[in-house]
Amino acid sequence: MATPLQTPLQTHSTMTSEALVAVIFLPLLGACAAVMPGRFPARLGIVAGLLPLPGLLVAVTLAVWHDGPAWLELGGWAAPLGIRLFVDPLAVLMLWMVAIIGGIAAAHAWFDFPPGTGTGQKFWPLWLLLISAMNALFLSADLFNLYVCLELVTLTAIPLIALAGSKTAIRASMRYLLLALLASLLYLLGVALLYNATGTLDLYLVSDGLGAAPPMVVTTALALISLGLLLKGAVFPLHIWLPQAHASAPGPVSAVLSALVVKTAIYLLYRLWLWSVPATVAAEGALTLLAVLGAGALLYGGVLALLQERLKLVIAYSTVAQLGYLLLILPMASSSAWPIAWQGGTYQLLSHGLAKAAMFLAAANILHGLGSDRLSDLQRLDQRQPLSLFALAMAGVSIMGLPPSGGFLAKWLLLEATWRSGQWWLLAVLVAGSLLAAAYVFRILAATLRRDDPTEARPAAETRSIPAAQTACALLLALLALAAGFAAAPLLEFIEAGTPGTWSSP
Amino acid sequence: MNPTAVIYVLTAAAIFGIGLYGLLVSRQILRQLLTINLMGGGIFLLLITLGGGAEGPPDPVPQAMVLTGIVIAVSATAFALALLLRWQELSGSSEVDGDAVTDAVTDALDDDE
Amino acid sequence: MIGLAIDSVLALGIVWMALQTVRSDSLFQAMLMFIVFGLLMSLAWARLHAPDLALAEAAIGAGITGALLLVTWRRLQVHGPDDSNGPRLMTRWLALPIACASALLVIIIGWTALQLPAVPGTAGELTLQRLEDIGVSNPVTGVLLGFRAYDTLMEMAVLLAAWLGARAVATEFRPGVLPGPAHAEVPLVGALLSLVVPISILVAVYLLQAGGSAPGGAFQGGAVLAAGGVLLCLTGRLEAAAQASALERVGVILGLAVFSLTGLIVMATGGPMLALPGVWAIYLVETALLLSIALTLVLLFAAAPGLRRAP
Numbered sequence: 006m007a008t009p010l011q012t013p014l015q016t017h018s019t020m021t022s023e024a025l026v027a028v029i030f031l032p033l034l035g036a037c038a039a040v041m042p043g044r045f046p047a048r049l050g051i052v053a054g055l056l057p058l059p060g061l062l063v064a065v066t067l068a069v070w071h072d073g074p075a076w077l078e079l080g081g082w083a084a085p086l087g088i089r090l091f092v093d094p095l096a097v098l099m100l101w102m103v104a105i106i107g108g109i110a111a112a113h114a115w116f117d118f119p120p121g122t123g124t125g126q127k128f129w130p131l132w133l134l135l136i137s138a139m140n141a142l143f144l145s146a147d148l149f150n151l152y153v154c155l156e157l158v159t160l161t162a163i164p165l166i167a168l169a170g171s172k173t174a175i176r177a178s179m180r181y182l183l184l185a186l187l188a189s190l191l192y193l194l195g196v197a198l199l200y201n202a203t204g205t206l207d208l209y210l211v212s213d214g215l216g217a218a219p220p221m222v223v224t225t226a227l228a229l230i231s232l233g234l235l236l237k238g239a240v241f242p243l244h245i246w247l248p249q250a251h252a253s254a255p256g257p258v259s260a261v262l263s264a265l266v267v268k269t270a271i272y273l274l275y276r277l278w279l280w281s282v283p284a285t286v287a288a289e290g291a292l293t294l295l296a297v298l299g300a301g302a303l304l305y306g307g308v309l310a311l312l313q314e315r316l317k318l319v320i321a322y323s324t325v326a327q328l329g330y331l332l333l334i335l336p337m338a339s340s341s342a343w344p345i346a347w348q349g350g351t352y353q354l355l356s357h358g359l360a361k362a363a364m365f366l367a368a369a370n371i372l373h374g375l376g377s378d379r380l381s382d383l384q385r386l387d388q389r390q391p392l393s394l395f396a397l398a399m400a401g402v403s404i405m406g407l408p409p410s411g412g413f414l415a416k417w418l419l420l421e422a423t424w425r426s427g428q429w430w431l432l433a434v435l436v437a438g439s440l441l442a443a444a445y446v447f448r449i450l451a452a453t454l455r456r457d458d459p460t461e462a463r464p465a466a467e468t469r470s471i472p473a474a475q476t477a478c479a480l481l482l483a484l485l486a487l488a489a490g491f492a493a494a495p496l497l498e499f500i501e502a503g504t505p506g507t508w509s510s511p
Numbered sequence: 512m513n514p515t516a517v518i519y520v521l522t523a524a525a526i527f528g529i530g531l532y533g534l535l536v537s538r539q540i541l542r543q544l545l546t547i548n549l550m551g552g553g554i555f556l557l558l559i560t561l562g563g564g565a566e567g568p569p570d571p572v573p574q575a576m577v578l579t580g581i582v583i584a585v586s587a588t589a590f591a592l593a594l595l596l597r598w599q600e601l602s603g604s605s606e607v608d609g610d611a612v613t614d615a616v617t618d619a620l621d622d623d624e
Numbered sequence: 625m626i627g628l629a630i631d632s633v634l635a636l637g638i639v640w641m642a643l644q645t646v647r648s649d650s651l652f653q654a655m656l657m658f659i660v661f662g663l664l665m666s667l668a669w670a671r672l673h674a675p676d677l678a679l680a681e682a683a684i685g686a687g688i689t690g691a692l693l694l695v696t697w698r699r700l701q702v703h704g705p706d707d708s709n710g711p712r713l714m715t716r717w718l719a720l721p722i723a724c725a726s727a728l729l730v731i732i733i734g735w736t737a738l739q740l741p742a743v744p745g746t747a748g749e750l751t752l753q754r755l756e757d758i759g760v761s762n763p764v765t766g767v768l769l770g771f772r773a774y775d776t777l778m779e780m781a782v783l784l785a786a787w788l789g790a791r792a793v794a795t796e797f798r799p800g801v802l803p804g805p806a807h808a809e810v811p812l813v814g815a816l817l818s819l820v821v822p823i824s825i826l827v828a829v830y831l832l833q834a835g836g837s838a839p840g841g842a843f844q845g846g847a848v849l850a851a852g853g854v855l856l857c858l859t860g861r862l863e864a865a866a867q868a869s870a871l872e873r874v875g876v877i878l879g880l881a882v883f884s885l886t887g888l889i890v891m892a893t894g895g896p897m898l899a900l901p902g903v904w905a906i907y908l909v910e911t912a913l914l915l916s917i918a919l920t921l922v923l924l925f926a927a928a929p930g931l932r933r934a935p
Contacts, residue, residue: 022891022897023891026888026891026897030884030887030888033781033880033884034881034884034885036781036784037877037880037881037884040784040788040873040876040877041870041873041874041877042867042868042870042873077897078896079773079774079896079897079898080770080771080773080774080896080897080898080899080900081895081896081899082754082770082771085745085746085747085750086747086750086751086754086771087771087772088771088772088774088775127788127791127792128792130784130788131785131788131789131792134781134784134785134788137781138778138781141778147775149576149579149772149775150772150774150775150778153579153583153775153778153779153782154778156583156586156587156782157778157781157782157785160586160587160590160782160785160786160789161785161788161789163590163594163789164590164785164788164789164792164793165792167594167597167789167792167793168792168793172601172602175594175597175598175601175793176598176602178594178793179540179591179594179595179598182587182590182591182594183534183540183543183544183547183591186547186587186591187534187547187550190547190550190551190554193551193554193580194527194554194557194730197554197557197558197561197573197576198733198737200558200572200573200576200746200747201558201561201562201737201740202737202740202743203743204743204744204745204746204747204748204749205746205747206572206747214743217743218740219736219740221732221733221736222733222736222737222740225729225733512738512739513738514628515627515628515631515671516738517735517738518628518631518632518635519631519635519668519672520730520731520734520735520738521635521731522635522638522639522668523730523734524727524728524730524731524734525639525642525727526638526639526642527726527727527730528723528724528726528727528728528730529639529642529643529645529646529723529727530642530646531719531722531723531726531727532646532719532720532722532723533645533646535714535718535719535722535723536646536714536715536716536719537646539651541651541655541693541696541697541700542645542646542651542654545645545646545654545655545658545693546645546646548658548689549642549645549646549658549661552642552661552662552665552685553730555677556665556668557730557734559669559672559674559677560672560734560738561734561737561738562748564672564673564674565672567673568673568674568763569672569673569674570746570748570749571748571751571752571763571764571766571767572746572747572748572751572767572772573748574674574676574677574763574764574767575764575767575768575772575775577674577677578676578677578680578764578768578843579768579775579776579779581677581680581681581684581685581843582680582684582779582782582783582843582917583779583782584685584689585684585685585688585689585692585921586782586783586785586786587786588689588692588693589692589786589787589790589921589924590785590786590789590790590793592692592693592696592790593789593790593793593794593924593927594789594790594793595696595700596696596699596700596793596794596927597793597794597795599700600795
């Protein structure tokens with residue numbers, strides 16, 4: 006397969022290398038600063054760890070745009086001896102998502118977790134480490150280093166959930182932790198087998214050795230790694246830990262969990278199956294199996310989202326469903342429609358991230374303002390929190406896939422790809438998934454506009470006010486999700502440039 | 512084939528299986544943590560045995576991986592124990608709910624309010 | 625032949641302890657079995673020609689983990705009975721075939737893998753060939769602080785995350801004596817401590833400097849030093865404080881910060897990121913790592929935000 010590996014790759018200018026390193030190390034050192042007592046080090050750590058990220062990414066994006074994907078050999082040791090970073094359009098896109106969603110969610114969290122005081126002291130070092138860990142994960146080209154990164158993501162994300170402090174949150178954290186540790190072990194066992202069979206841990210070099218290794222060892226290794234990632238990525242039917250964990254976490258944490266943290270596992274599944282596995286390994290069956298799981302997620306998550314009585318649980322089950330789209334594209338990897346499918350899948354990654362983060366921030370504002378997120382308590386929301394409702398609705402438009410949102414574009418591309426490649430069952434699943442999404446989003450909106458029975462509703466006086474900036478954070482993300490539907494042409498071109506090579510059909 | 516290597520591969524497999532069984536049937540979180548650590552031990556043992564430990568000094572890369580793995584395991588265990596203490600403080604017992612599926616469906620966030 | 629007999633007995637012992645960890649009725653007994661399991665594993669590492677792992681397993685896997693388990697068990701007693709019977713994830717009849725199948729899978733895969741001809745040009749082979757470039761003769765140290773230093777750096781971040789996480793979930797803390805054995809002071813304790821704690825410092829320093837050429841290194845040394853700290857907690861010489869002092873916080877982040885900054889300075893002066901310039905830099909970083917590891921492990925054991933000397 007024609008991966009970027011076969012094209013000659015130059016190491017980029019030192020400026021790009023330094024920008025890549027800074028993207029990982031600024032939040033890391035920021036976390037160290039935030040450990041120190043007092044407000045100043047905490048604020049310094051947050052500002053220095055998060056604010057420069059977009060600027061650095063502009064440099065990285067321009068370099069990748071002009072010169073193509075690049076490596077950075079850490080310590081100057083070439084793989085397989087050392088560890089290298091790899092940056093291509095997909096990685097750049099993920100880094101942008103971390104910078105934007107992580108940044109806006111951080112602004113939202115600034116009010117609930119004031120830096121340097123009380124719970125803020127516990128919150129910010131973990132948050133910055135999580136951002137750093139995700140950036141490191143998206144850049145790492147080494148299977149074992151990715152194991153360490155995955156553990157770091159898990160061990161920073163779970164305490165952030167537990168910071169909610171409720172019994173539900175602690176229980177959800179415990180369950181998440183046990184399953185995540187199991188998932189890491191499965192992943193590690195697979196990596197151990199791959200190293201033994203190929204003598205390398207480099208994600209992009211393993212493919213050279215896989216052809217010579219016994220197929221059974223390779224199949225088992227890939228199956229174990231995938232199983233671990235499916236469990237970490239909460240892919241149906243291994244999603245059981247997700248809804249409670251995402252729904253009970255503090256608002257900004259929920260946003261980052263749903264928009265970014267579960268995507269780390271999906272991202273690695275992409276890397277594994279679309280970059281590492283060469284054509285010699287019969288991958289068609291595995292990709293179809295993954296897509297079947299995706300279809301299951303889309304339908305099951307959609308139905309369960311429809312049955313929830315609480316806003317945050319609806320949104321959490323919606324995440325279970327929307328992750329399904331990301332796996333649906335895989336069987337099309339050998340078809341001529343693959344570039345379109347890849348664009349659609351990647352665009353879904355982006356637009357779902359923005360929309361879901363917006364929904365969770367809006368839900369956090371509503372929960373904080375009304376003291377409840379039961380759908381039955383949301384009536385007359387248009388009078389009580391019009392802007393939060395507006396953000397929720399705009400993000401909902403993207404989740405449903407209505408024009409002109411980013412979600413619409415993603416789903417349109419996916420439909421086109423299934424149509425062209427003649428994968429009719431995928432087309433049927435896509436349509437059904439979108440209908441379910443429309444149903445659960447409308448159900449939320451209907452609940453907020455209801456006016457019946459004023460005696461049952463809580464009096465408006467109970468409404469607490471929300472800092473305007475927190476409302477603005479949710480709105481901003483929702484606007485970005487919508488805006489992703491416009492101005493998409495250069496973005497899609499960029500994504501297409503990074504399309505993983507296609508298989509020659511058997 | 513080196514008989515020592517065979518012995519340790521069998522041991523690794525046994526520990527992994529016993530750990531998995533224990534994880535699935537344990538009624539206490541603390542014991543589930545122990546079993547996860549057992550499974551990890553099995554994987555480490557396999558890694559070193561396949562890395563040639565039976566014949567001479569094993570491949571240094573798996574050794575470094577296991578060393579890193581041991582430190583990560585103690586970190587994860589330490590955090591899990593802290594979380595367990597908090598959980599038991601809130602609930603008064605250390606069982607983890609088994610029926611996760613129905614649980615996740617029916618559970619409400621009652622204590623969030 | 626004798627070697628084979630030793631390995632067989634050791635293997636049986638390991639499997640037996642694992643089985644007891646899962647099967648014993650009392651949770652306390654299960655923990656003890658698990659600690660013995662860790663000690664036997666450390667013997668297995670020695671038999672498998674991996675003394676670095678033997679040291680790490682004994683100090684961290686069995687020692688520190690064991691101490692953590694026992695102290696947590698004791699703390700759990702405060703809140704109620706431990707052997708509560710929650711529901712299982714699966715029934716035994718479903719779990720048994722799954723576990724047997726997975727063990728069988730590992731056997732088959734391991735068996736197949738053992739018969740593979742050695743792959744040429746593995747990362748491990750290259751490590752041994754290029755070890756001189758790092759300047760240490762212990763290949764494991766060469767990998768951990770040279771070729772794959774980035775893994776070690778991220779691993780320190782994991783350790784920091786564990787401490788931050790434990791701190792985040794801990795409840796409001798009452799300063800004072802740590803929960804441990806009763807503090808009826810036996811006269812011998814003081815004499816013993818004045819012997820054991822300096823020894824732990826000595827051993828830690830020895831392991832650190834030996835790591836370049838012999839088994840040892842920052843992780844083993846850090847765990848041994850932490851053992852000394854754990855003893856000071858257990859005997860009431862150190863007690864819990866409500867806040868971590870600035871010095872303690874510096875200590876916790878020291879390893880990560882020194883490691884990152886050294887790597888960044890190298891990059892800023894034109895070298896590749898994280899290429900440690902010479903053996904002195906390896907020892908500098910390792911010293912910082914050792915201090916951070918030891919302090920973090922003691923704080924995790926104490927489950928307290930900070931520590932202070934008992935009056």
